[in-house]
Amino acid sequence: MKPNMIRKTCTVAVDIVLLTVREGAFQVLLIDRLLTPQRGWPALPGGFVLDEDLPAAAQRELIEETHIDASRLHLEQLQSYGTPSRDPRGRVITVAYLGLAPDLPVPEAGTDAQNARWEPVASVLDGTTKLAFDHGTIVADGVERARSKLEYTTLATAFCQSEFTISELRHVYEIVWQAPIDARNFHRKVTSADFLTATGRRTTRDGGRPAALYRATEEKVNELLYPPMLRPRVLVP
Amino acid sequence: MKPNMIRKTCTVAVDIVLLTVREGAFQVLLIDRLLTPQRGWPALPGGFVLDEDLPAAAQRELIEETHIDASRLHLEQLQSYGTPSRDPRGRVITVAYLGLAPDLPVPEAGTDAQNARWEPVASVLDGTTKLAFDHGTIVADGVERARSKLEYTTLATAFCQSEFTISELRHVYEIVWQAPIDARNFHRKVTSADFLTATGRRTTRDGGRPAALYRATEEKVNELLYPPMLRPRVLVP
DNA sequence: TCAAAAGTGTTTAACTTACACCCATGT
DNA sequence: ACATGGGTGTAAGTTAAACACTTTTGA
Numbered sequence A, B: 001m002k003p004n005m006i007r008k009t010c011t012v013a014v015d016i017v018l019l020t021v022r023e024g025a026f027q028v029l030l031i032d033r034l035l036t037p038q039r040g041w042p043a044l045p046g047g048f049v050l051d052e053d054l055p056a057a058a059q060r061e062l063i064e065e066t067h068i069d070a071s072r073l074h075l076e077q078l079q080s081y082g083t084p085s086r087d088p089r090g091r092v093i094t095v096a097y098l099g100l101a102p103d104l105p106v107p108e109a110g111t112d113a114q115n116a117r118w119e120p121v122a123s124v125l126d127g128t129t130k131l132a133f134d135h136g137t138i139v140a141d142g143v144e145r146a147r148s149k150l151e152y153t154t155l156a157t158a159f160c161q162s163e164f165t166i167s168e169l170r171h172v173y174e175i176v177w178q179a180p181i182d183a184r185n186f187h188r189k190v191t192s193a194d195f196l197t198a199t200g201r202r203t204t205r206d207g208g209r210p211a212a213l214y215r216a217t218e219e220k221v222n223e224l225l226y227p228p229m230l231r232p233r234v235l236v237p
Numbered sequence C: 001t002c003a004a005a006a007g008t009g010t011t012t013a014a015c016t017t018a019c020a021c022c023c024a025t026g027t
Numbered sequence D: 001a002c003a004t005g006g007g008t009g010t011a012a013g014t015t016a017a018a019c020a021c022t023t024t025t026g027a
Helices: A054-066 A121-125 A135-152 A155-159 A166-177 A183-191 B054-066 B121-125 B135-152 B155-159 B166-177 B183-191
Strands: A009-022 A025-033 A046-048 A074-081 A092-101 A113-120 A196-203 A211-216 B009-022 B025-033 B046-048 B074-081 B092-101 B113-120 B196-203 B211-216
Touching: A009 A054, A009 A135, A009 A155, A009 A166, A025 A054, A025 A121, A025 A135, A025 A166, A046 A054, A054 A074, A054 A092, A054 A113, A074 A135, A074 B074, A092 A135, A092 A155, A092 B092, A113 A121, A121 A135, A135 A155, A135 A166, A155 A166, A166 A183, A166 A211, B009 B054, B009 B135, B009 B155, B009 B166, B025 B054, B025 B121, B025 B135, B025 B166, B046 B054, B054 B074, B054 B092, B054 B113, B074 B135, B092 B135, B092 B155, B113 B121, B121 B135, B135 B155, B135 B166, B155 B166, B166 B183, B166 B211
Parallel strands: A009 A092, B009 B092
Antiparallel strands: A009 A025, A009 A046, A009 B009, A025 A113, A074 A092, A196 A211, B009 B025, B009 B046, B025 B113, B074 B092, B196 B211
C-alpha cells in the first residue's frame, strides 16, 4: 500500500465564536466544560459533527449548549484548526464558525456545558481568561475577522437589534474597533451608503432629540460596502 | 449515551487551489484523477491528511501529485467543505488551501495523478472544464479570495518572479481582475506604497525604455496594503 | 526614425476631516 | 432654561482619475 493510500480517520468538531456588543463592551459567548478533558475550563460552545452539514452542526451545538438559536443570526465559517496535538483525545479537527449577534437575553446553559455567559473579548485576548484547547487563538482570529469585516461589509448591522438608530450603529463600530468616530461624518457616510432603510419611526431611547430608526436593507446584508469604512490605522514610520 | 456523545469519525482531506498568472491568463493547477471515484476527471491536487499538520499535508500532496514545492510559495487556508454527500466514499471533509505562485515550469504528474497542468480559471468558472466532486466551487471560492486579497494586501507580488518591473506587477492586477489599469497612476501608487524595494537593476525584457527592477519588501509580504487598491466596481443603480 | 514602454507633471473632481451650528426632545 | 444627543452645512486638506508629455531603449 502506497503511503498516500493510508486513510487516517479523525474526529471533526465545530466550535462557535459568537460575538456581541453588550453593556458597552465587545463580548464572546463562553461555556464551562462539563466533560473531560479540560473539565471546568471556559471554552467555546461546540462539539462533534454528526451526519449533518457543518453549519447545521454549529447551529445544533449552539442550541444544545447555550439554548441560543442562530438560525436568524449571521453565521459564517471562520477557519479550521487541525494541529495533531491540539486535543489530548487524539486527532480532532475543528471547523470554527463565527457568529455575530445583537444584545441577546442572558444565555442559559444546556447539555455538556454549564454557566453559558458573555465574556469581554478583551479579557480573552489579554490572557486574563484562559480557554481550553486552542480556543484562545480561535477567539483572537474571530475577533480580527469581525473587526475587518466591519470595514468592507455591511455586517455591523448584525450586532444591532432589528431596528436601530445611526448612533447605535456607530457605537458598534466604536466598541468593536476601540476607536472614537466622528458622529456627524459617520451619519452622513452610512446614510448615503445605501444599506440602511429608514422605517419612518423615531425613538428617544438614546436621549436627546428623537433619532430616526433604520433597519438593515434586506438584500444588502452581508454585501460588500463600497466605499469601505476604513478603521483608523496606526502609522509606522 | 446522549446524542452529543456519539462521535462519528470522518476522513479529512486537503485540496490545493494553486493559482498563477501565465501566458496572459489567470490559471489554476489541475490533475487528472488516477483513482476512483471520478477516475479520469480533472480535479484539484490533494489527498488524505496523515499524522501531520494541515499545511504540511497540503505541501506533501502538492509534491506527490505535481512535484511542485510550495515551501517558498504563499499558501493560506481557504475554507473547509463538509457537505455529507460531497464524496461517494463516505463522509470526507476537505480543508482547501489557496496557493499563489509565479509562472513556474510546466508541472510533471506524480503518484495518484496524471497530466498535471495549468488551466485557465475562466474555463473552470464558466463550466467549460467540469471538475470532480465540488472542486469547481472550491476553485471559484479561491479565485474570489485571490481577487479580493489583491485589493487589501501586498500579495500580488506572490504572482511575480523574485525580481519584477512595475508593469509586470500591473499585468498581474489586470489579469486577475480582468480590468484595465492606468499604467501611470498605478506606477505612482505602488511606488509610494512602501512594499516594494528597488534593486537598482534595470531590464528591457518588456520592451521599450528600460524599467527598474523591484522585489517584494521582505517584512511587508502578506501585509495589509494601506490605502487599499480597490478594483473598479460595477455600479448597480 | 519610429514604435513601445517607462516614468513625471498637471489639472480636475471626488472624497475626507474637522468643526460650527441649529434642532427636538426630556428633565 | 438647559443638557443631550440628532442632524446639516461648509471650508480646508487630501486623494484619485484622466491624460499630456518627456525619456530611453530596440528594431
